[in-house]
Amino acid sequence: xxxxxxxxxxxxxxxxxxxxxxxxxxxxxxxxxxxxxxxxxxxxxxxxxxxxxxxxxxxxxxxxxxxxxxxxxxxxxxxxxxxxxxxxxxxxxxxxxxxxxxxxxxxxxxxxxxxxxxxxxxxxxxxxxxxxxxxxxxxxxxxxxxxxxxxxxxxxxxxxxxxxxxxxxxxxxxxxxxxxxxxxxxxxxxxxxxxxxxxxxxxxxxxxxxxxxxxxxxxxxxxxxxxxxxxxxxxxxxxxxxxxxxxxxxxxxxxxxxxxxxxxxxxxxxxxxxxxxxxxxxxxxxxxxxxxxxxxxxxxxxxxxxxxxxxxxxxxxxxxxxxxxxxxxxxxxxxxxxxxxxxxxxxxxxxxxxxx
Numbered sequence: 404x405x406x407x408x409x410x411x412x413x414x415x416x417x418x419x420x421x422x423x424x425x426x427x428x429x430x431x432x433x434x435x436x437x438x439x440x441x442x443x444x445x446x447x448x449x450x451x452x453x454x455x456x457x458x459x460x461x462x463x464x465x466x467x468x469x470x471x472x473x474x475x476x477x478x479x480x481x482x483x484x485x486x487x488x489x490x491x492x493x494x495x496x497x498x499x500x501x502x503x504x505x506x507x508x509x510x511x512x513x514x515x516x517x518x519x520x521x522x523x524x525x526x527x528x529x530x531x532x533x534x535x536x537x538x539x540x541x542x543x544x545x546x547x548x549x550x551x552x553x554x555x556x557x558x559x560x561x562x563x564x565x566x567x568x569x570x571x572x573x574x575x576x577x578x579x580x581x582x583x584x585x586x587x588x589x590x591x592x593x594x595x596x597x598x599x600x601x602x603x604x605x606x607x608x609x610x611x612x613x614x615x616x617x618x619x620x621x622x623x624x625x626x627x628x629x630x631x632x633x634x635x636x637x638x639x640x641x642x643x644x645x646x647x648x649x650x651x652x653x654x655x656x657x658x659x660x661x662x663x664x665x666x667x668x669x670x671x672x673x674x675x676x677x678x679x680x681x682x683x684x685x686x687x688x689x690x691x692x693x694x695x696x697x698x699x700x701x702x703x704x705x706x707x708x709x710x711x712x713x714x715x716x717x718x719x720x721x722x723x724x725x726x727x728x729x730x731x732x733x734x735x736x737x738x739x740x741x742x743x744x745x746x747x748x749x750x751x752x753x754x755x756x757x758x759x
Contacts, residue, residue, distance in 0.1 A: 486514075486515060486518050487515060487518060487519045487522055488500050488501075488504070488505070488512075488515050488516060488519045489501040489503075489504030489505075490519070492528075493530070493532070495529070495530070496527070496528060496529045496530075497528055497529045497530035497531060497532065497580075498523050498528050498530075498531050498532070499532045499534075500519075500531065500532065500533045500534065502534045502535065502536055502539075502566070505535075505539055505542065507539075509541055509542060509545055512542050512545055513545045516545070516546065520571070520573075523573065524573050528573060529572065529573055529574055529579070530570060530571070530572055530573070530578070530579070530580040531557075531570065531571040531572075531573065532560075532568065532569075532570055533546055533557060533568070533569040533570070533571070534566050534567075534568050534569075535566060535567050535568075535569065536565060536566045537564075537565050537566060540567070543567060543569070546569050546571075547569075556571065557569040557570065557571045558570055558571070560580075560583055561583040561584070584664075585664060585665055586664060586665045586666065586667050587623060587660075587661060587664055587665075587666050587667075588623065588624040588630070588666075588667045588668075588669070589621060589622065589623050589624070589666060589667070589668040589669070590621065590622060590623075590624060590630060590633050590634045590637060590668070590669045590670075590671060591619045591620065591621040591634070591668065591669070591670045591671065592619055592620045592621075592634045592635070592637060592638040592646065592671050592673045593619055593652065593670060593671065593672050593673065593717050594619070594620075594638060594644065594646055594673045594674075594675050595675075595695065595721070596675050596678065596692060598692075598694075599694065599695045599696075600692035600693060600694055600695065601619070601692070601693050601694075601695050601698045602619070602620065602638070602642060602644055602675065602680075602690070602692060602693075603617040603618060603619060603690065603691060603692075603693045603698060604617070604618060604619075604620050604641055604642060604682075604687050604688075604689065604690040605617060605618070605687070605688045605689045605690075606618070606686060606687060606688060607685075607686060607687060607688045608686070612703075613703065615703075616701065616703045616704075617691075617693055617698065617701060619670075620637055620638045620641045620642060620690075621637065621668075622636075622637035622640070622641070629730075629743055630651065630669050630671070630730075630743070630745075631648040631651075631671065631730050631743070632648075634646075634648060634669070634671040634673060635647070635648055635673065638673060640683055641682075641683045641686060641687050641690065642680050642681065642682065642683070642687070642690045643677075643679065643680055643681025643682070643683075644675055644676075644677055644678070644679075644680060645675070645676040645677040646673035646674060646675055646676055647673065647674040647676055648671060648672075648673055648674075648730070649671075649672040649673060649674055649727070649729070650671070650672045650720070650726075650727030650728055650729050650747075651669050651670065651671055651672075651727050651728040651729075651730075651745055652670050652671070652672050652713075652716055652717060652720050652725070652727035652728075653669075653670045653712075653713055653716050653727075654667060654668060654669045654670065655667070655668040655670075655709065656668075670713055670716075670717075672717070672720060672727060678692075680692075695718075698714075699714050699718075726747040726748075726749055727747060728745035728746055728747055729745065729746070729747065729748060730743045730744070730745055731743070731744050731745075731746065732744075
């Protein structure tokens with residue numbers, strides 16, 4: 404069967420079911436397996452559209468007498484495991500299909516997926532995770548078409564540059580698998596020097612509403628990056644200024660922004676360690692040290708209640724009338740990992756904040 408002939412439109416539900424029968428027949432030669440008469444019911448069963456309630460033939464696979472390489476046995480796994488997709492259990496009663504052990508042939512994948520889903524259902528498994536690398540994207544429509552075979556098929560969960568993740572929920576009732584990531588995380592760096600000058604930038608690409616605004620450097624946190632290191636990195640990338648993280652002085656939470664996700668934006672107070680500015684030509688139009696008074700008096704700052712409140716908080720922090728959240732490294736017994744815990748520390752003697 405030519406792989407070139409496979410496409411989303413060319414492989415019908417009937418063909419998915421029929422491919423199971425073809426695969427079982429071919430498996431005898433591939434794995435050296437001889438099936439009993441009871442096992443041969445696959446040929447009749449899969450020539451019709453498979454019904455989720457018709458488990459008779461799959462049951463035969465796991466209960467029939469058999470011979471592998473001429474040796475009789477009582478454990479079906481001697482040959483049955485060769486017909487299943489490679490997978491391992493997750494921590495929540497589900498199964499993660501091994502992306503490194505997926506068959507290359509789309510029809511073999513369809514057959515093994517049929518049998519594997521039935522096997523996992525019998526074992527009482529719940530959520531099935533299927534990660535398909537970019538080079539095996541032709542298997543995506545096969546998994547999605549299981550919707551027609553099983554009444555409930557694989558659904559998209561999330562995608563990254565190198566793969567797409569699909570999920571399948573076996574039990575009746577609502578799916579209990581965790582949803583895709585719901586938030587993006589941004590940071591802004593408030594940097595002020597000994598001359599009461601704020602490090603500000605004008606972006607090359609901005610909305611008409613913020614045109615001409617001198618703003619603090621901002622950006623997004625990278626994967627597996629800490630908030631405080633992300634703030635230091637963004638300031639360095641946009642302006643060339645080295646800084647030291649002091650505190651998170653506030654954060655904003657807003658919903659239905661980019662790709663209908665929510666957004667967390669952390670405003671960080673940073674201490675400058677250098678003064679010479681080097682502008683990032685890709686993102687930044689200009690950067691400079693601006694007197695704090697001029698920064699505050701910008702019309703766009705004064706007219707925006709959120710910006711104005713952030714500036715008020717920043718000025719209060721400079722006057723030690725407000726304490727932000729500094730970072731502390733702690734280890735939890737729940738996962739054994741080092742975490743960054745953010746909280747404020749106050750010197751009770753003079754009520755001053757103690758930053759990093």
